[in-house]
Amino acid sequence: MQPVMMVAGARPNFMKIAPLYAALQELQLPQFLVHTGQHYDPSMSRIFFDDLNIPEPDFYMGIGSGSHAVQTAGIMTACEKLCQDHEPSMAVVVGDVNSTVAVALTAAKMHIPVAHVEAGLRSFDRTMPEEINRLVTDCLSDLLFTPSRDGNENLLAEGKDPDRIHFVGNIMIDTLLQQLDRAQNAVIIDTLGLIPGNYALLTLHRPSNVDDPDRFASVVDALEIIAESVPVVFPMHPRTMKRSRSTGLYQRMKSNGRLILTEPLGYLDFLKVMSESHFVLTDSGGLQEETTALGIPCLTLRENTERPVTIRQGTNTLVGSDTETIVEAARQILDGKGKSGRIPELWDGRTARRIAQIIAAELKV
Ligand code: UD1
Secondary structure, rough: OEEEEEEEOOOOHHHHHHHHHHHHOOOOOOEEEEEEEOOOOOOOOOOHHOOOOOOOEEEEOOOOOOOOOHHHHHHHHOOOHHHHHHHOOOOEEOOOOOHHHHHHHHHHHHOOEEEEEEEOOOOOOOOOOOHHHHHHHHHOEEEEEEHHHHHHHHHHOOOOOOEEEEEEOHHHHHHHHOOOOOHHOOOOHHHOOOOOOEEEEEEEEOOHOOOOOHHHHHHHHHHHHHHHOOOOOEOOOHHHHHHHHHHHHHHHHOOOOOEEEEEOOHHHHHHHHHHOEEEEEEOOHHHHHHHHHHHHOOOEEOOOOOOOHHOOOOEEEEOOOHHHHHHHHHHHHHHHHHOOOOOOOOOOHHHHHHHHHHHHHHHOO
């Protein structure tokens, strides 16, 4: 049997590919792992392979940074050659990054079946590059694995064939549940001088927040007020680091002793910091889900989300980037009025196994 091609490229892909790689291995399905190199800094890539015991990629494209078109085209060109040489029986892509759409598009044109893990999510906001990636990838995928029932509804509303849609649960939660015990050994809380339960955690990297100096400044205004009540830990994405330096916001944050700026953290350190935090502020997709799984209140610094289950059932609240709205929502949490939520259906740590079974059946193994 020809191998399955598993593709990862950017930080949020690695925790999704890890449990699936292991599940395919358990079923003894031949596979090879491709890293596009969209994220390449050791702190954005290598450390996740180490923390999550992901094997060395069989192929590394080394695409690196660039405009959307440059990045996508580079991955497509490299992927086409790889598919010609190795003739995979299926391409498995995860999430919504440029690597995801580039591989889906290349494989579909070469008549290689595509499986999309985390299908059906929609923010209905096409100014987000990820929304375009999600729409295109789902159009081209033969297997659509959804993390929540709203994903099925979105796909059906777009006219997708119901036979292709499989509600399997959230694969990131497989990794989170697997790693939670190990993360408890991390010494990062002491290293950063934090008191468990008595700090907030922030991540920020969306172009809509950090590439717009006014919006970024409005978030920093809120941080300064929140930091009067609790210290805020802020592991900074490379994009955010660059933008904050060029706008002077970095110096402003750095001079505030209660804002703790760090490099991007590895998976286990980050999980430890998140699981001991009082609450999280973020514009990431994955963190909205992980905080819901951990029962930690989350304030999402966006106007919309493609993960509405985290609002309806979980701990998430949308707050946008307005200073007062963010501060007021943080105050509610600090007053003990944060959401506690419940765990959404099938976020049970067994998603990768369900997906592997369906892939095996599709390939008639
Ligand atoms: C990408 C994903 C986004 C995801 C995020 C998580 C797309 C369209 N976006 O956004 O959905 O939430 O990853 O991190 O795919 N850079 C480095 N080192 C790295 C990687 C990036 O310095 O290892 C810098 C580069 O200057 C680059 C910028 O960060 O231009 C942005 O990287 P890019 O991969 O284009 O998008 P992200 O903002 O990371």
